[in-house]
Amino acid sequence: DRDVTGVQTCALPIYELLPDDWHQFTEFDGHSAFVASCILRQAPRAGLSLRHVLDRQGDGSAWDVAVGLAELVPLGLDVVNLSLGEFMTDDDSAPMVLDAAVRRFSRDTVLVAAAGNNGDTTDPPAEGVPAGVTARTTSYPAGLPDVVGVGALEPSGELAPFTPRDVPWISLLARGADVNGAYVDGEVLLTGPGRPASRRVRFNGTANWAGC
Numbered sequence: 001d002r003d004v005t006g007v008q009t010c011a012l013p014i015y016e017l018l019p020d021d022w023h024q025f026t027e028f029d030g031h032s033a034f035v036a037s038c039i040l041r042q043a044p045r046a047g048l049s050l051r052h053v054l055d056r057q058g059d060g061s062a063w064d065v066a067v068g069l070a071e072l073v074p075l076g077l078d079v080v081n082l083s084l085g086e087f088m089t090d091d092d093s094a095p096m097v098l099d100a101a102v103r104r105f106s107r108d109t110v111l112v113a114a115a116g117n118n119g120d121t122t123d124p125p126a127e128g129v130p131a132g133v134t135a136r137t138t139s140y141p142a143g144l145p146d147v148v149g150v151g152a153l154e155p156s157g158e159l160a161p162f163t164p165r166d167v168p169w170i171s172l173l174a175r176g177a178d179v180n181g182a183y184v185d186g187e188v189l190l191t192g193p194g195r196p197a198s199r200r201v202r203f204n205g206t207a208n209w210a211g212c
Contacts, residue, residue, distance in 0.1 A: 023187065024187045024189070025186055026191075033182040036050070052068075069082075070101055073105055076106075077109050080110070082111065085141070087116065087138075088132065102144055105146075113142040114212040116164055116212060117163075118164060119135050119163045136164060148172055150171070150173070152176025152210070160210065163176070177210040179209055181206065185204055187203075188203050
């Protein structure tokens with residue numbers, strides 16, 4: 001997951017999700033639109049303020065995320081959604097820069113974050129998780145004390161197999177499998193472990209996705 005999205009019930013500027021002249025995409029490029037559409041499905045009158053904090057391959061640093069969070073602090077948001085996570089730090093402790101950024105928000109702002117897709121490291125969408133990650137490895141920022149970690153449910157209401165089980169950093173569960181949402185309109189290069197080969201697939205503005 002790659003984006004930080006602020007939500008407020010009054011109008012806010014909606015930052016450009018993608019440049020208008022792009023016609024070929026990575027599978028991560030449409031993540032912003034997908035998450036935004038899920039938010040607006042539940043809160044149609046919400047204003048969104050977006051900050052990209054990871055690159056087109058879904059990579060980045062805790063510092064970049066912290067900077068994106070710091071830019072949202074003065075906006076007085078109701079909710080900050082962190083559709084991203086990192087599994088490990090060098091000393092296996094909470095990243096201090098993320099913890100410091102999260103603590104800058106007032107108690108009137110609720111921060112939620114993806115709980116991690118490492119519940120079953122043998123099946124998608126957990127494919128490609130770093131070596132050493134287990135089903136109980138903490139995902140940050142979801143694992144921070146001031147953040148609500150959100151896991152995924154199947155449409156049936158059962159826990160999705162990629163959601164970590166019996167871990168203290170998951171506070172809420174929401175549907176996160178077989179979800180339809182907005183996506184890019186154009187060719188998308190699909191890559192990654194678990195696929196026989198990289199291939200380009202045409203999307204027409206929507207996609208079906210799964211994840212915490």
